Amino acid sequence: MAHFAYYSEENYLKALYKLEQKGTRKLTNAALSKMLDLNPATVLEMVRKLEARELVSLLPDRSIQLTNTGRQKALVIIRKHRLWEVFLVDKLHYNWNEVHELAEQLEHIESADLVDRLETFLGFPAFDPHGDPIPDKEGHLKVLQSIPVTDCTPGKNYLVQHFAETSDAFLDYLQQVQVKPGIRLQVNGINAFDRSFNVSVGKRNMVISEKVAANILVLPEGANQ
Amino acid sequence: MAHFAYYSEENYLKALYKLEQKGTRKLTNAALSKMLDLNPATVLEMVRKLEARELVSLLPDRSIQLTNTGRQKALVIIRKHRLWEVFLVDKLHYNWNEVHELAEQLEHIESADLVDRLETFLGFPAFDPHGDPIPDKEGHLKVLQSIPVTDCTPGKNYLVQHFAETSDAFLDYLQQVQVKPGIRLQVNGINAFDRSFNVSVGKRNMVISEKVAANILVLPEGANQ
DNA sequence: ATCATTTATTTGGTATCCCAAATAAATGAT
DNA sequence: ATCATTTATTTGGGATACCAAATAAATGAT
Structure with missing residues (x-):
């Protein structure tokens, strides 16, 4: 268990996914820096590491694109985030607007099945307290026709x-x-x-x-x- | 929210507290290095930082002593660790022997009241799944005459x-x-x-x-x- | 007291993740 | 097309937290 579990990597992937979802067609260094509130130099450095890890591709026009692996990783983190939010609201009776910061921390807990157990414990919620859908075990956010x-x-x-x-x-x-x-x-x-x-x-x-x-x-x- | 929340500091304090509890009269660099499985040079460096933060004192005979502040911080971490263990066993149905690693991660989640809420949610357990007592909100491990x-x-x-x-x-x-x-x-x-x-x-x-x-x-x- | 062993410390590195400031390249407005 | 602005990139640092290897100091056994 490396003392340092790529805490940052997860935040970058999540931010990129969010930008992607927002419909931003061209994911730029500037946009990412702004979203993460980090220096562009920092972001560039990190994005290059992510590219080496094959989590993003840097296109010829210097836009950043999540690879499938990267996107799936992002979804797994979002799954964790949202399930923890449900836990905080439903079980610990936090208000839905108080849980974001805490979930930001909890989403980085690494475990093969902790979150799956949490999901079971919570009764397989489909949405987090903000109404956002919770990706499944494999990181698929199936837009279910339910x-x-x-x-x-x-x-x-x-x-x-x-x-x-x-x-x-x-x-x-x-x-x-x-x-x-x-x-x-x-x-x-x-x-x-x-x-x-x-x-x-x-x-x-x-x-x-x-x-x-x-x-x-x-x-x-x-x-x- | 500093990206890095003195994750290590907490581990050092916890290790020192455990050594103290084990009855080790003289807390040495060597003992701490062994317990944390870290290089003595690393430990020395860190212990000096802890001294600057007034969490430990370095005595003339070069033994390391927790200050009251340091000991209390250790107890707060132990409280978190043990409450999370109870959660994992009682609510997520882990076996008592599977929860240590996870609790090692969860204990570092920082929040003013998350663990207090967790304690309420769990019904104010007195002991963790291993039978160790859980310190109270203030970090006091009162040896209650219950x-x-x-x-x-x-x-x-x-x-x-x-x-x-x-x-x-x-x-x-x-x-x-x-x-x-x-x-x-x-x-x-x-x-x-x-x-x-x-x-x-x-x-x-x-x-x-x-x-x-x-x-x-x-x-x-x-x-x- | 001496010598070997153990412990403490110093020194020079590494990795991750961050910054500010300078420079280069691209974009956009006229 | 030119100039200003916005982006991207490079360069040189900083903090945390770790290591291996060398040296110094203390301890212990005879």
Whole structure:
């Protein structure tokens, strides 16, 4: 365990990914320096190291491009960051706006499976407290075609995929009514009065509030993946 | 937020504290080098920095001594380490022997209150999964005179201090029966047949198993702290 | 007290990651 | 196209934290 675990590398990759996502077509040294609040000389030096590690490519027009490996590494860090944020908010009751700095530190903890266990412990949240999606184990941010139960077509079969809300209260509720990822769900009807939903979950029929329905995300059964 | 948060300093202080606890009377450069598995030259250099920071004193006989500040800092780190270990074992279901390396990383997360929140979340465990006591918020490792309920004198009043076991199952049980730190407890009698305990907790009477009794640690009411 | 061994210290390096200031190259506005 | 501005790059440093090898000092065994 090298005393120094490329803490910086991870920050550079994350920043590059964020710039990429923001739609910046040409990732420049200047943009990266500004984002990381570092001297351009520092950034250039580091970017060259990243190139040697095959995490970025330096194109002929001197723009910086994440390689697939680099992008995947970035996504793994973002996964860690977001899962830790969920932990801080849901379990340690931080406010969603207080957790960023802490997650910045926690995301660098290196372990083969700590974050996977954390994910299980948290109930496989799909989104972090800011509503950003959490990449999966392999670092894929599949833009899942999951929809809230509120958008389901009555009579059609769905599979519960994940949950938009991950508070203790909601997770307790879900456990109580035995709703968890993978279970079959069908909307039978909506009560016009309070907009509550009559649903079949597994083999049981139950009524859930609109709020609950909005936070259960499902996938049409048979959808690819 | 300096990019580098004296990660090493904390390791040195912790190592010195451990040597101190082991009863080593003279903390030498050699002993510290061996414990940290670092070159003596490195250690000497670092120890001098620690002296400049007033965390250790270098005595005339060249032995190294933690200052009060240094010792307290060490205890704060040990507190963090042990609380994270409890988290990893109780919540993420690691085996007690798998958590050390991870806790070595997590203990360096710096935050004014993260670990205090973690402590609350974990139910104020008194010991880490290895059975070592967890220092309090101020870094005091008060050798508390708390005793298990199994050692209580029947009829005498006690206050629940903390718990030896911190598994989910046990904590769930405690919450169910509303036993938490600070509540008054009295042993009314012991059932000879199964060694279960008749106790008063707060205003209620209940029966707890010997196993539960052994894991509830109490302080005689009125004991000085 | 002497000699060998152990411990402490000095010296000259290394790696990571950062900076300021100078220079070179590219870009953009007229 | 020219000049000013913005970028990129080079150069020379700095801090932290580590090492190996040489030297000095202390310790211990006889």
